[in-house]
Amino acid sequence: MPRIIKPVPGSFTTADISVDSSGRIYAASTGTAGGGNMVRTFDKGEDGTSTFTAQPTTTKLHMYLRGAGGGGGGGTGGQMGKNGGHGGFGFFNIPVSQPYSVPYTLGAGGAGGQSNPPNGSGSAGAASTFNTNLVANGGNGGSGAPGSPGSPGTLQNDTVAYIDGDTYGDSLKQLFKPEGMCLQDSTSESEVFQNTANRIGPNTSLMEGVQKMRVAGTGGVGGNAPNNDYIPGAYGPGTNASSTRNGQTGRDGSLVIYEDIG
Amino acid sequence: MAYLIFKNEEGLTRSAGTLIRVAKTDADVQITHGGNTNTVNLVDITDAEYDAYLKGETNLNITADSHSFENNPLQSESEVDASELREQDALETELQSYKEELTAVFNKRPTHSQIGKITSAIDFLTNLDTASISYPTESIHNKCRRADKYVNLHCI
Numbered sequence A: 001m002p003r004i005i006k007p008v009p010g011s012f013t014t015a016d017i018s019v020d021s022s023g024r025i026y027a028a029s030t031g032t033a034g035g036g037n038m039v040r041t042f043d044k045g046e047d048g049t050s051t052f053t054a055q056p057t058t059t060k061l062h063m064y065l066r067g068a069g070g071g072g073g074g075g076t077g078g079q080m081g082k083n084g085g086h087g088g089f090g091f092f093n094i095p096v097s098q099p100y101s102v103p104y105t106l107g108a109g110g111a112g113g114q115s116n117p118p119n120g121s122g123s124a125g126a127a128s129t130f131n132t133n134l135v136a137n138g139g140n141g142g143s144g145a146p147g148s149p150g151s152p153g154t155l156q157n158d159t160v161a162y163i164d165g166d167t168y169g170d171s172l173k174q175l176f177k178p179e180g181m182c183l184q185d186s187t188s189e190s191e192v193f194q195n196t197a198n199r200i201g202p203n204t205s206l207m208e209g210v211q212k213m214r215v216a217g218t219g220g221v222g223g224n225a226p227n228n229d230y231i232p233g234a235y236g237p238g239t240n241a242s243s244t245r246n247g248q249t250g251r252d253g254s255l256v257i258y259e260d261i262g
Numbered sequence B: 001m002a003y004l005i006f007k008n009e010e011g012l013t014r015s016a017g018t019l020i021r022v023a024k025t026d027a028d029v030q031i032t033h034g035g036n037t038n039t040v041n042l043v044d045i046t047d048a049e050y051d052a053y054l055k056g057e058t059n060l061n062i063t064a065d066s067h068s069f070e071n072n073p074l075q076s077e078s079e080v081d082a083s084e085l086r087e088q089d090a091l092e093t094e095l096q097s098y099k100e101e102l103t104a105v106f107n108k109r110p111t112h113s114q115i116g117k118i119t120s121a122i123d124f125l126t127n128l129d130t131a132s133i134s135y136p137t138e139s140i141h142n143k144c145r146r147a148d149k150y151v152n153l154h155c156i
Helices: A168-172 A189-198 B026-033 B047-054 B088-108 B115-127 B140-146
Strands: A015-019 A025-030 A039-044 A048-053 A060-066 A089-095 A101-106 A128-130 A134-136 A160-163 A181-183 A213-215 A254-259 B002-007 B019-023 B040-045 B058-063 B066-071
Touching: A039 A181, A060 A128, A060 A134, A089 A134, A101 A254, A128 A254, A181 A254, B002 B026, B002 B047, B019 B026, B019 B047, B019 B058, B026 B040, B047 B058, B047 B066, B088 B115, B088 B140, B115 B140
Parallel strands: none
Antiparallel strands: A015 A025, A039 A254, A048 A101, A060 A089, A060 A254, A089 A160, A101 A128, A128 A134, A181 A213, B002 B019, B002 B040, B058 B066
16 A cells, blocks of 8 residues: 655646655655757857857857868879868867856968979868867868878867868768858858858769858868960960969868857 | 977878968967967978078978978079960969968958068059960969069968
8 A cells, every 4th residue: 555655735847856666756846947958159160269258147068169171282284282181070068167258269271282383282270279178170281283182180178079080081071060060251152152162072062052151171172283285275265274273272160159048 | 480380189290281381470370379389389490491481482391200491493484384374364363363362361360470471462463464464474473473572371
């Protein structure tokens, strides 16, 4: 015969309850509300150093950090330079004690390989850091033709890694995590096209609906290159074999933050 | 004292692909790492080496953790290899691309020690009359070097 130990009448919000070994509630009281839903409150995709200040009621951050992309290598002799490596990219779960204000740095993209010498390597992208100890390193510069793509960047103190020193091929699959995209800061359609289509590597494209978002941290495309023989007008009236030989600059690192204030 | 700034990751060797920037001053180094000195690895070079590399007068070779600068003489335009010549469309595309890159670093790094040289290079490119040039002609980088207006973007 069950025995009620003590009645606990009343209405409780987010209740704390106590249950005995027979599954009976013998104590109840109003508890403390759990964390709020995560709300995207911040994104940035240009290099530089600044300070992030959390909202006053935030107790937890979800952060997506990218290092900068390496520059593409220069082309020569009819061969393209190789693409720069993509920046390290990962998710970081950060508990917050208020007040919370910390420095962050977003790395600058690596410069493209130069045309003189014609097959110069691109330079590495710089690291992105948050509160000094959370790090997404930049990708290496791509080699000049006929070398190899730059190695992608690595992570330090991450919760989940998307790009962490992976092969260049594997890193291509991880570029378009929506949480890692930043608002496009240019209104130029040609700039959007350049950012989303030209710079992301072969056989990779974006849906039109997301073209106003920028994928940061991508390695620069290797420089195009002319054939050894000068061919007047080979690519249309008044042009020579190629107009571009330098590798392209890598994309700057980025930072996207969600806070539990919803 | 100037610096080669390399990535600093465990097990990483110094190479052309792990070089982030070449910097003239400590403040320029600070722009690159944003105060997180543990993310970079510095190698000292002389101011003269930096200045020559900035102007394209030398090439930088990095192999097996060591580096060297070698002269990069500027040929006269008549000696430039035919494969390196440009028609007007190609030259103007190249000019526009280089100018956009210089303008981007000018806007993003206004406190850089070489900001005056960047401004001077942008002005040169803006005022270059491509319609008055005889084609085919040498690259835009060569034209900048000949006018002492070239800025190596690896140094900014």
